[in-house]
Amino acid sequence: MRKLQYVFMALAALCFAIPAFADSGSTVLNLTPIGVGLAMGLAAGGCGMGEGRAVAAATEAFARNPMLRPGIMFFLVLGLAFIESLTLFALAMCFAKM
Numbered sequence: 001m002r003k004l005q006y007v008f009m010a011l012a013a014l015c016f017a018i019p020a021f022a023d024s025g026s027t028v029l030n031l032t033p034i035g036v037g038l039a040m041g042l043a044a045g046g047c048g049m050g051e052g053r054a055v056a057a058a059t060e061a062f063a064r065n066p067m068l069r070p071g072i073m074f075f076l077v078l079g080l081a082f083i084e085s086l087t088l089f090a091l092a093m094c095f096a097k098m
Helices: 002-020 032-064 066-097
Strands: none
């Protein structure tokens, strides 16, 4: 919890540092690439964690009842396809924003 607090404090410092150094004669700072990179990183990380949990649950289900393997495998592949589609959708939105 303490590390998360430090991360949020660092992000807040980075967000408030830009207006502090602003002057009227400079060009506008484009933060879109940073936002796109953060969005894609969060999407990929979240989907990776979701896929890991799905595979772990399916493996546990296989171990408990091997006779249901075809049904479990179908829903596992379907769920992994939906999770991957979310990652690809986030990638498409990142490309559209750039």
